[in-house]
Amino acid sequence: MSPAPNRPLTVLTVCGVGMGSSLILKMNAEKALQSLGVEAKVEHTDVSSARGMKADVAIAQGLHADDLGSVAPVVLAISNFMDVDGLRRQLDEALRAQGWLS
């Protein structure tokens, strides 16, 4: 547990190329975070660039998630990029576990 950041959460969506899948994931993450009432700044990038970045939450396909442990304290592995409800549930659970959402 750590105190809720006193600022919008920084969220990074990651894919292999940083052009397509990560962009769709960014849009759906924004929708999910909005429905949770969480203020957040979401950016998308490719997995190589992501390794040099820091965020509160990183979201990626399962095949990249193992690479992102040093990027963010919360790393979510997503299989269906179009499942906004599923993403909202994963974010809800993870943010509550951090004490960032009550």
Added chain:
Amino acid sequence: MTEPGADPVVDAVVDVRAADWRGAVHAACAPLVSSGALEPRYPERCIAIAEEHGPYMVLAPGIALAHARPEDGVLRLCLSAAVLSAPVEFGHDQNDPVDVVLAFGSPDDSAHLALLQSLAEHLLEGLADQLRLAPDRATAVRALSAVRPPSE
């Protein structure tokens, strides 16, 4: 070169027989290569990226989005789809098999943002099933043509 706000090149193919996922990627890119929106090396780059990083292009159950970077041979903003007559395995642990392979290319790092936003909306509203049910190429192209950046 694409001027800002230019309409994307959109095309589709239906009832495609692909031997494997590589064939499916080539099929999805083929109409865009034929029309000169993509260089022939682009689908090879998509395949090379997947060989290096895994099946990054598989977005959701049954749906893949083949794409690489602008410098990998994109001449115009473009979007296409190949609907497969028999699904193929991409090696994704949850979303295989795939029968709708989309492909897009962007000539720079921002030309595609609005197009992909629209694509995401249409996929959420059932675009993949519209493509699967399209009886012919013209119908599939029409379905995919609904995906376009909002006009200024």
